[in-house]
Amino acid sequence: MSEARLSADRLLRRLAELAAVGDTGDGGCSRLALTDDDRRGRDLVARWMRDLGLIVTIDAIGNVVGTQPGFDDGVAPVMCGSHIDTVATGGRYDGNYGVLAGLEVIEAVQTAGVPLPRPLAVAFFTNEEGSRFAPDMLGSLAFVGGIAVEAAHDIVGIDGARIRNELARIGYLGGAPLPAAAPHAFVELHIEQGPILAAEGTAIGAVTGVQGISWREFTVTGQSNHAGTTPMRLRRDPLLVAAETAVAVRRIVAEMGDPQVGTIGRIDLDPNLVNVVARSATFTVDLRNTDDALLRSAEARVAEAIEYLAAAEGATVTSRPLARFEPVAFDETVVCLVETVARERGLTVRRMPSGAGHDAQMLARVCPTAMVFVPSVDGISHNPAEHTAPADLTAGAEVLAEVMIRLART
Amino acid sequence: MSEARLSADRLLRRLAELAAVGDTGDGGCSRLALTDDDRRGRDLVARWMRDLGLIVTIDAIGNVVGTQPGFDDGVAPVMCGSHIDTVATGGRYDGNYGVLAGLEVIEAVQTAGVPLPRPLAVAFFTNEEGSRFAPDMLGSLAFVGGIAVEAAHDIVGIDGARIRNELARIGYLGGAPLPAAAPHAFVELHIEQGPILAAEGTAIGAVTGVQGISWREFTVTGQSNHAGTTPMRLRRDPLLVAAETAVAVRRIVAEMGDPQVGTIGRIDLDPNLVNVVARSATFTVDLRNTDDALLRSAEARVAEAIEYLAAAEGATVTSRPLARFEPVAFDETVVCLVETVARERGLTVRRMPSGAGHDAQMLARVCPTAMVFVPSVDGISHNPAEHTAPADLTAGAEVLAEVMIRLART
Numbered sequence: 001m002s003e004a005r006l007s008a009d010r011l012l013r014r015l016a017e018l019a020a021v022g023d024t025g026d027g028g029c030s031r032l033a034l035t036d037d038d039r040r041g042r043d044l045v046a047r048w049m050r051d052l053g054l055i056v057t058i059d060a061i062g063n064v065v066g067t068q069p070g071f072d073d074g075v076a077p078v079m080c081g082s083h084i085d086t087v088a089t090g091g092r093y094d095g096n097y098g099v100l101a102g103l104e105v106i107e108a109v110q111t112a113g114v115p116l117p118r119p120l121a122v123a124f125f126t127n128e129e130g131s132r133f134a135p136d137m138l139g140s141l142a143f144v145g146g147i148a149v150e151a152a153h154d155i156v157g158i159d160g161a162r163i164r165n166e167l168a169r170i171g172y173l174g175g176a177p178l179p180a181a182a183p184h185a186f187v188e189l190h191i192e193q194g195p196i197l198a199a200e201g202t203a204i205g206a207v208t209g210v211q212g213i214s215w216r217e218f219t220v221t222g223q224s225n226h227a228g229t230t231p232m233r234l235r236r237d238p239l240l241v242a243a244e245t246a247v248a249v250r251r252i253v254a255e256m257g258d259p260q261v262g263t264i265g266r267i268d269l270d271p272n273l274v275n276v277v278a279r280s281a282t283f284t285v286d287l288r289n290t291d292d293a294l295l296r297s298a299e300a301r302v303a304e305a306i307e308y309l310a311a312a313e314g315a316t317v318t319s320r321p322l323a324r325f326e327p328v329a330f331d332e333t334v335v336c337l338v339e340t341v342a343r344e345r346g347l348t349v350r351r352m353p354s355g356a357g358h359d360a361q362m363l364a365r366v367c368p369t370a371m372v373f374v375p376s377v378d379g380i381s382h383n384p385a386e387h388t389a390p391a392d393l394t395a396g397a398e399v400l401a402e403v404m405i406r407l408a409r410t
Numbered sequence: 411m412s413e414a415r416l417s418a419d420r421l422l423r424r425l426a427e428l429a430a431v432g433d434t435g436d437g438g439c440s441r442l443a444l445t446d447d448d449r450r451g452r453d454l455v456a457r458w459m460r461d462l463g464l465i466v467t468i469d470a471i472g473n474v475v476g477t478q479p480g481f482d483d484g485v486a487p488v489m490c491g492s493h494i495d496t497v498a499t500g501g502r503y504d505g506n507y508g509v510l511a512g513l514e515v516i517e518a519v520q521t522a523g524v525p526l527p528r529p530l531a532v533a534f535f536t537n538e539e540g541s542r543f544a545p546d547m548l549g550s551l552a553f554v555g556g557i558a559v560e561a562a563h564d565i566v567g568i569d570g571a572r573i574r575n576e577l578a579r580i581g582y583l584g585g586a587p588l589p590a591a592a593p594h595a596f597v598e599l600h601i602e603q604g605p606i607l608a609a610e611g612t613a614i615g616a617v618t619g620v621q622g623i624s625w626r627e628f629t630v631t632g633q634s635n636h637a638g639t640t641p642m643r644l645r646r647d648p649l650l651v652a653a654e655t656a657v658a659v660r661r662i663v664a665e666m667g668d669p670q671v672g673t674i675g676r677i678d679l680d681p682n683l684v685n686v687v688a689r690s691a692t693f694t695v696d697l698r699n700t701d702d703a704l705l706r707s708a709e710a711r712v713a714e715a716i717e718y719l720a721a722a723e724g725a726t727v728t729s730r731p732l733a734r735f736e737p738v739a740f741d742e743t744v745v746c747l748v749e750t751v752a753r754e755r756g757l758t759v760r761r762m763p764s765g766a767g768h769d770a771q772m773l774a775r776v777c778p779t780a781m782v783f784v785p786s787v788d789g790i791s792h793n794p795a796e797h798t799a800p801a802d803l804t805a806g807a808e809v810l811a812e813v814m815i816r817l818a819r820t
Contacts (some may be wrong), residue, residue, distance in 0.1 A: 155766045194639025211638055216686055227673035227696045228621060228765030229604025230789060232663055239674055240660055246653035253642055263637035264649055268683045269675070274625055274694040274732065276675045276792075284684040322684065355638030379640060 004108035004401050008394040011104045015393075017098065018044060018084065018347060019092035028384025029092050030335075033085040033127035034062065034163065039170035040192060040193060041084050045099060045124060052107055054122075058174025060149045061142040062126040062167045068106065068119035078407045079183035080105065080400060081123030081229040082190060083139070087131045091386020093393075097374075098189040099124045101397040105404055118408040119185055125359045126172075132157045140362035145179030166274075179366075185407045186369040188360035189400045191388050195379030196352060203395050205373030207340040210354045210361040211259065211288040212295045212327035218245070218306060222315040224271070224279035236314040238281035239269055241306070248305040251324070252298060259353055260289045260298055290327045290353045325327040327353075334370035334407070341402045347395055372399050416809050421514045421711050424787045427805075428454060428494065428510065429502035438599075438794025439502050443495040443537035444472065444573065449580035451494050455509060455534060463516055466534075468584025470559045471552040472536040475586070478516065478529035489593035490515065490810060491533030492600055492769060493549070497541045501796025503803075507784075508599040509534045511669045511807040515814055528594055528818040535581075535769045542567045542629040545733075550772035555589030568758040589776075591664035594743060595817040596779040598770035599810045601798050605789025606762060613805050614759040615783030616748040620771040621669065621698040621763050622705045622737035626731035628655070628716060634681070646724040649679055649692035651716070658715040659695060662708060669701045669763055670708055700763040737763075738771040744780035744817070751812045757805055778817075782809050 021044060022030045022037035031037040042064065049056050057065050067077050082098030102122030109120060125143060130136025133155050138308065141147050153164035154342030167173035192198075197205050222236035246264045253262040267283040285302055289295035303319070310317045342349035354371060355359075363369045374396035377387040431454060432440045441447040452474065454554035459476030461467050467475050477487050492508030512532030519530060535553060540546025543565050551557050563574035577583035602608075607615055631648035656674045663672040676694040695712055697704035713729070718726045745761065752759035764771075764781060773779045784806035787797040 146755070183464055192639065194641075195635070195644050196639075196641065199644065213638065217684075225605070225789060226422055226603055226766060226791060227675055228623065228671065228698050228767075229602065229606075230765070230793075231604075231606065231668060232660075232671055234605050234609065234789075236659075237673075239677065240656055243653035243656035243674075246650055247657060250642075250647075250650055258641060261638065261640070261642055263685070264653075265637055265646075265679070265686045265688060266684050267649065267677060267679060268682075269677060272676045272678075274627075274676050275673070275696050277673055278675060287686050288638050355640070356636060357638075379635060379644075381636060381639075 001129055002104065003114045003405065004112045006104050006108045006394065006397050006401060008390065011100060011393065011397055012390055014048065014100045015092060015096060018096050024384060026384040029090045030088050031084065031086045032088060032132040033129065034132065037263050038085055042172060045084060048103055052103065053093060054106065057176040058172055059176035059178050059180060061139050061152050061178060062172035062173060062174065063123060063139045064144050065121055065123040067121040071119045075118055076182065076184040077119040078185050078404050079120035079121040079123055080189065080404060081125065082188050083127050083128030084124045085127055087129050087382045089383060091381060091383055092387050093191045094193065094381055095128060095387055097191055097393065101189050101400055102398055105401040108401060111289065114405060116405065117409040118226045118402055120408060121183065124231055126341055128359055132330060133163055133224050137357055137359055137362055138211040140359035142178055143180050144362050144366045146362060149178050171368055178246035182366040184367065186360060186363035186367050187334065187372065187400060188358055189372045189396050190358060191381065192373040192376045193356050193381035194376065196285050196368060197375035198377055198379060200351050203392060204334035204342040204349040205352045206335050206342065206349055207330060207352050207354050207373055208335055209290055209329040210357060211290050212293055213323060213325045214287040214299050215284060216319050217282060217284050217322050218243035218317060218319045219280055219282045220310055220315050220317050221280045222313060227275040227277055228409035235277055235278050238315050239278050239288065241310045241315050242267055242281040242283050244309045245306045248309065249302055252301045252305065256294065256298060260294060261355065262287045262298065275289065284322065288355060292326050293326065325357065328364050330364055330370040334368050337403055337406060338399065340374055341399050345398060372396055411651040413524045414515065414522045414814065415805050416514050416518045416804065416811060418800065420809060421510060421803065422800055424458065424510045425502060425511065426504060428506050432496065434474060436794040439496050439500045440498050441494065441496045442498060442542040443539065444542065444576035444580055446580065448495055452582060455494060458513055462513065462520065464516065467586040468582055469586035469588050469590060470584060471549050471562050471582065471588060471665055472582040473533060473549045473553050475531055477531040478774055481529045485528055486592065486594035487529040487531035488595050488813060488814050489531040489533055490597045490599065491535065492598050493538030494534045495537055495539050497539050497792050499793060501791060501793055503601045503796055503798050504603065504791055505538060507601055507803065511599050511810055514807055515811040518811060519815065524620050524815060526815065526818040530814055530818060531593065538769055542569070543573055547767055547769055547772055550769035552588055553590050554772050554776045555773060561586050592776040594777065596770060596777050596812060597744065597782065597813055598768055598775035599782045599806050600768060601764050601791065602783040602786045603791035604786065607783060607785035608787055608789060612760050613757040613802060614752040614809055615762045616745050616752065617740060617760055617764050617781035617783055618745055619700055619737060619739040619763050620767060621700050621765050623733060623735045623767065624697040624705055624709050625694060625732035626726055626729050627692060627694050627732050628729045629690055629692045630720055630725050630727050632723060633688045635687040637685040637687055640687060642778050645687055647687050649688050651689040651720045651723050651725050652693050654719045655716045658719065659712055660682050660713045662715065666708060670704060671765065672697045672708065694732065698765060702736050705737065735767065738774050740774055740780040741778035744778050745814060747813055748780055748809065753810050755808060782806055
């Protein structure tokens, strides 16, 4: 038992209350970054922070941090947090859970009067999803000094809106310094958004890091022809090259083994007609690995395969990178602490990488950082059907509480 | 030398004049069936028919036939013809060439005063392309009694227009009986729309028949997942099944050899995003063969492959037929006559099936029928770049003339 007693009811009630802002009516939630719905969500969570007596600071990219008062300025807080913006067809747990669980941890610690030598803090970072503005994880990137404020302010969204204007419009263009002072440590509690914990019946994931991501778009150009009148020997079919590449990606990934994954999720043929051999096929390859050398090897093998396959069909290939993030390794001490705390509480726990990007990977640049995952039913996320059982939500929050308390004592 | 001397200039001039109707400004032509542009094209060609002194009849589906006068009613004509409707991005030769060459043949025969025991006739059939109304080859289908007039009249186009209304609107709802009396023989002169003649440097194709066509749409349903968080072993990726099917189609077709062809020309993923394993993949398989038993075998092998591949990935498959036409064999006597006439004129000639559908396949149901192909530069058709060299156009028309004259004497 932790010294602090969390209220599962309060956590679930706050999750429901926040989910009501931007409610899509199908169990889901839509609060794109810096929209009016995002403002209403922010106002609600900031009010809860102030109701707790936290010092609420807002920086120039709209990140909001609530910190326990009563400590000297130089004492770095143990921070948790995540984001409260969502994708257009978002669920109610992605991001929100980590923020509201952090709020609950601080409330429980304060209620119990647990004496700590450091303040606890909870943050929500701007535009983690990247659905309205690119890049994603923008707020936490700026928080750690990874992008200049002016550059971030000039970013224009999919609807033509500029970040600085939207921040000012919704009242979240704050004055707290950027980059921010580094926390003592950072822990992000999050739903897994994948199927592993749920499939195994494991309660807690001690996240060891974030996979490196390589997104590349390939365009194979062959020759458009009539599907009836063109003999097979005269064809230069870009769809065949794309298909053979998809098969090759699966084979390469299988040969490399876990944690290498590879996905062709998008393909567009031109002209995409039943009776026409396509002129060109444009498709994306998404490769991820926790080891950057292995990720580079996968990239090279896929590129080599597609060049070979295209040449064999008499087609040509061009490509352009869409995104490239190196893997992030979390702090071994904090990862271990998550495992230890989970085991002490009788929870099943496993180490695992995160396949998705998270704000924690930015914070990892400036302080000891790790993440705690809880199961996602059927691995579903970014979807109104996103769900985590209340018992799992509570277990994750209790692990977060104990990890933060122990970190505050180091 | 034929008894009739064709005027290459007049043929080319008429091709250019007809192409000016619906000119797309890029060398191409757009006269969708029963539109105002189609009416202007029809009016022009019907005027040329009347200028030649032909008896012009229009039936209830808008087919227009120009027949030499001065013969007893019971004497069936030797007919040639094709269509003058085009696809939206059509060229100037597809269809038009066969009609205007037929007009030229009759003008030359009349000018030379070649005595024939049967009239010659030239027809253009309604909605051969099928771009506005389905099915394609509708006019010739109705001409031979393959569809009831009422059913044809009720067909609604992609723009919501009904065939009967459009026929009346443009003045081509005629009174000639349907099904029409069978001609003595039918010959369709057409550009190949494929690369074979041009690639070989062969001047004339003696078309032995039309390939059977099987179009089927498959939908593979797997499970949509996050591309980063879902381990490969838990994936049910419909794109992979589609890709493996494309590879299997190429293999099956290669094993079967010419004239079997197979094409996957259309594929749509849902949701088609770079970082999401698709929920479903919908794609089409176009299979063609001149032998129906072999075509059925190809269909069965593809269906078997996709079922196997889907099961291996834990995905499910549904399918629906989009179109199915049995192969058509042309009349051996007329095919031979085309070969003979071409050789007599010192032209290179080869027998070949047609990979595309043509009005001649409908006429083949009621009279001895064949087709004459001329080369398409690079096999390009249904495209503003569609081109056939003037010398090839003239050679084809001269073969048509001599074939029709000889058929009229049998």
